[in-house]
Each structure stands twice: as C-alpha cells, then as structure tokens.
Amino acid sequence: MVGKTRDGLPLSMILFISIIALVYAVQNVMSPALERMSLYFGFGGTKKELGIVTFSFTLLSGISMVLFGYLADKVTRVRILLAGSLLYAIPSTMILLVPPGSTGYAFFFMLELTAGFGFGMVIPNIFSLIGDLVSMNDRSKGFSFFSIATLLGMAVGVGLGSAFADGDWRIAYGIIGCVGIATALMTIGISEPSRIGRDNLFLVDEKAVEYTYRIKLSDLKTIFKKRSNIWLVINFVDTIPTGIIIFLLFTYLEEEHNVDQGIGLVFLSFVLLSTLVGTIVFGYITDTLYARGKRKARVLYALMANVAPIPFVFVGLLIPFKLPDGGTVADLFMNPAAVAVLLLFVIGLFLNGATNGSWYATVVDINLPEHRGTVLSTANFFDILGKSLGPLIGSLVADAFGTLAGMAMSIIFWVFLPFFWIPVLRHVEEDMDKTKAIFEKRLGNLSRDGGS
Known part of the structure; x- marks a missing residue:
C-alpha cells in the first residue's frame, strides 16, 4: 500500500505535498483575476464582493481546521483526507459551470465556501500523518516539505490565475480541481499508519499492537x-x-x-x-x-x-x-x-x-x-x-x-x-x-x- 510507514514513505509524502500545494493553489488563484471576475459578475470592477468571498473562505477553513484537527486525533485520518480532498476539488472543478451575473456570484460563493471547508479538513490530517511517517531525527526536513508545498501552491495558484486572467478565469479553477480529484482518489491506496510512529515500530509488533489512545476533551487542559x-x-x-x-x-x-x-x-x-x-x-x-x-x-x-x-x-x-x-x-x-x-x-x-x-x-x-x-x-x-x-x-x-x-x-x-x-x-x-x-x-x- 502507498502509505506503509516503512516502505511507502516517499510515495505518501509526494502525494501529501501535492494535495497541500493544490489546496493552497485554490486559495490563491483568485488574486490575479480580480478585476475580470468583478466585471463577469456585474460588479463593475469593484473588489469588495470578491474580498467577502476570500474572507469567508478563510474563516470557514479556520473553523473546519479546528474541528477536524480534533477529529484527526480521534478517528481514521486517511478517510477524512479523502473526504476533504474531494470537498475542495469537486467544487473547484464545478466553477467551470459558473454563469455570469449575480446568480453566478451566488453559485461561486457557495462553491468557494465548500472548498474552504474541505481545505480545513485536509491540513491537520496531513500534518498528523506526516508526524507518524517521518522519523524523529528527520522531522525538520520532513516538515520543511510541508512548508514548501504551501509556497508552491501559492505560486501555482497565482501562476494559473495570471495565465487565464485575460481570458476565461474559470479554467484555472477547473485545472486545479481536476488534478485535485485525481490526487484525492489516490488517497484510497493509503493505509492508516500506526500512531506509534516510525521510530518506535521496532519496539512492538506493528501487526499485533495498535496504538489505542485517542484524544479526550479533558486532554485539552x-x-x-x-x-x-x-x-x-x-x-x-x-x-x-x-x-x-x-x-x-x-x-x-x-x-x-x-x-x-x-x-x-x-x-x-x-x-x-x-x-x-x-x-x-x-x-x-x-x-x-x-x-x-x-x-x-x-x-x-x-x-x-x-x-x-x-x-x-x-x-x-x-x-x-x-x-x-x-x-x-x-x-x-x-x-x-x-x-x-x-x-x-x-x-x-x-x-x-x-x-x-x-x-x-x-x-x-x-x-x-x-x-x-x-x-x-x-x-x-x-x-x-x-x-x-x-x-x-x-x-x-x-x-x-x-x-x-x-x-x-x-x-x-x-x-x-x-x-x-x-x-x-x-x-x-x-x-x-x-x-x-x-x-x-x-x-x-x-x-x-x-x-x-
């Protein structure tokens, strides 16, 4: 399986980095095309309506992140990752269908909110998974790729947004969404790694012993x-x-x-x-x-x-x-x-x-x-x-x-x-x-x- 803690580390990391880059690309694809999008929705070039979309996306992703960060410490993370990946990728693809005018703006707003919720599901679960896959002595290197993926996502989002800013801006979203669906489906091949962690698997029989501890509300203190x-x-x-x-x-x-x-x-x-x-x-x-x-x-x-x-x-x-x-x-x-x-x-x-x-x-x-x-x-x-x-x-x-x-x-x-x-x-x-x-x-x- 792709996600085996010992054998599947490189493929799992590549997939996780790709997903992180894509969700950050969705977050940043709008900025180069603000004026054209404003005209498309009938706002005459003003930016505040799209600013409201960005603010709402960010706020909902933050709320979702707190909720699913807690759940990442309780339930099977790869399932949340699959759901979250589809939840940002499918709406991003559907932006290709957004019509002009106020109706299109309302549809776009709804799709962006859904994608923002999916964004919040993805980030804490990938972080938790990487924590179990990377050895103690390699954590800075391992998590440096987490940071790099966010920057790459920003670059990809701005780059695609700029490429289609003077044409059909929806295509940039569609490209990210289609690639996102493909990477989401690839997570089906990831098995849940042991929370015991890469450094400690030799101390126990991985197949016989499961790390059964899960977070409780009392743990917050x-x-x-x-x-x-x-x-x-x-x-x-x-x-x-x-x-x-x-x-x-x-x-x-x-x-x-x-x-x-x-x-x-x-x-x-x-x-x-x-x-x-x-x-x-x-x-x-x-x-x-x-x-x-x-x-x-x-x-x-x-x-x-x-x-x-x-x-x-x-x-x-x-x-x-x-x-x-x-x-x-x-x-x-x-x-x-x-x-x-x-x-x-x-x-x-x-x-x-x-x-x-x-x-x-x-x-x-x-x-x-x-x-x-x-x-x-x-x-x-x-x-x-x-x-x-x-x-x-x-x-x-x-x-x-x-x-x-x-x-x-x-x-x-x-x-x-x-x-x-x-x-x-x-x-x-x-x-x-x-x-x-x-x-x-x-x-x-x-x-x-x-x-x-």
Whole structure:
C-alpha cells in the first residue's frame, strides 16, 4: 500500500505535498483575476464582493481546521483526507459551470465556501500523518516539505490565475480541481499508519499492537499546561511580517522604484525561491544537530531566524533606485542598487526559512500522537488571524504614511518575534521529556497487553 510507514514513505509524502500545494493553489488563484471576475459578475470592477468571498473562505477553513484537527486525533485520518480532498476539488472543478451575473456570484460563493471547508479538513490530517511517517531525527526536513508545498501552491495558484486572467478565469479553477480529484482518489491506496510512529515500530509488533489512545476533551487542559505549546500556538505574529511584504511588494516596487508588475513578479520569484531554499537547508542543519543530541537546535535556529532577517530587510528598504520608464528585467539586473536590494531581501527571507520546518517539528516533538492534530489546527487558526492582520496593517499604514512606511511595519513586527520563541527555548526540553516518559510507558503497556 502507498502509505506503509516503512516502505511507502516517499510515495505518501509526494502525494501529501501535492494535495497541500493544490489546496493552497485554490486559495490563491483568485488574486490575479480580480478585476475580470468583478466585471463577469456585474460588479463593475469593484473588489469588495470578491474580498467577502476570500474572507469567508478563510474563516470557514479556520473553523473546519479546528474541528477536524480534533477529529484527526480521534478517528481514521486517511478517510477524512479523502473526504476533504474531494470537498475542495469537486467544487473547484464545478466553477467551470459558473454563469455570469449575480446568480453566478451566488453559485461561486457557495462553491468557494465548500472548498474552504474541505481545505480545513485536509491540513491537520496531513500534518498528523506526516508526524507518524517521518522519523524523529528527520522531522525538520520532513516538515520543511510541508512548508514548501504551501509556497508552491501559492505560486501555482497565482501562476494559473495570471495565465487565464485575460481570458476565461474559470479554467484555472477547473485545472486545479481536476488534478485535485485525481490526487484525492489516490488517497484510497493509503493505509492508516500506526500512531506509534516510525521510530518506535521496532519496539512492538506493528501487526499485533495498535496504538489505542485517542484524544479526550479533558486532554485539552493537559495540552496547554505545556508552556511550549502555549507560545507555539499564540505565535501568529510571525506570519505578519511576510504577509505585509508579499501584500505590498508590487505596489512598493512600482511607487518607490518604478518597477512594473511583470518585473515585480521576477523579484517576488527570487524572494519565494530563497525562502524555499532556506527552508530545505536549515531543515537539514537542524535535523543533523538534533541527531547529535542538541535537542534545542530546532528552537534555537527558529529564534535566530526571526532576528537575522531584520538588518537585511531594513537596509534593503533604505537603498534608493529607479528603473527607467518601460524598464526591463535586464535593466533591473544592470542596476547595482536594484541588485543590492534584491540580494538583501533574498538573504533575509532565506534566513527566515529556518523557522518553517522547525516550528512543525517542535509541535510533534512535544506532543503525544493523539494531540498533534489539535495543536496544529489551533495554531493554524491563529495563523489565519496573523495572515489577515498583515495585509490589513500594511495597507492602513501605507494609505496613511506611504508604501515605504507600510513595508517598514514588517521590521517592527519582526523585532517582537524573538520574545515568542525565548519561552519555547526555555521549556522545550522539559516538555519533550514529559511527553517521552508518557509515551514510553504507554508503549510498554501496549506491548504487554497486546494493544488491549
């Protein structure tokens, strides 16, 4: 079977990464075609009606994520994954049938809400499954691909949305939906991995022993008694700086540097690529250090990753340059100041990539298998709040004081981020030891009782 913990790991991971990328593509495909969609639905080019759709999608996905994060810790996860994958993919495909006008808008709204609910079903279940499939010493690397998939999904969504923005925008949704249905059906071949985890299967007979522990409502008190959990969950602030940068980047480049949207897309591609590379590189580094017994390495690197970008982004914002009217990509790379700004942003976001895999790996390190989906979904709900606040704060400051001031708000929020990681650094080993002691005691009981 595709999902066997030992033999099927690569295929399962590829499938999970594909599904994550597709659900994030659905979330991001709208933005390049906002004006054409507004005209299609008869709104005359105004964006607020589509903003309501995006807000509703995000809100419902957050509620769904909390609900199914809890259920991921109680029931068979691959079944929820199949249902959630179909629930976002089928409505996305049906957008091909959306007619123009107000009736079409109502139909589109309903389909997007359904897809948002499916989005929330998928994310915590894949996280929980990866936690059981990836070994303890490889968690930062394993979960770095979770982060990479979200960025790839953003790129695919924006790319497809841009490709069909001047034509039939519905085709972009249809492509994602059809591929999504295919990947959803492939999950039928995944068997539920043991919650005992990849590292501990040798301690028990996998076929004879089932990990029978499941989350109870009373466990919520236990989960949030761990101080590391509290700080990891409420650290939604770390999504605000990058949210501001990505939201305002095109406007900032155009107003401050005379860089048009096409060249701005090249700039953004370098920034996203640097984040991807940083996520992979630091995933390998922190896993290597963890395997050598440095159990705080993941948290320490995440802490440093939220300090190191500050000087690079700050200096990058201060360097002046202007491209000539009608400037090209060649003009961008022939301008030393422009290249310096690009390099500073690339280095800053590369260093920030150390946060991604380390955050997910730490959630798994300090929580029992039946608690991981709940913790992740709660944290992601707060992240949704942060992702909403970033563009809001950036746009308000930009309207009041200019785009440069709006971009500078990312620096201000970055300054506060270390204060969320310092308590985790202080308490993470204590929380890991508590979890390990409980888990090893349970494994002993399961081996002795045969899983009963």
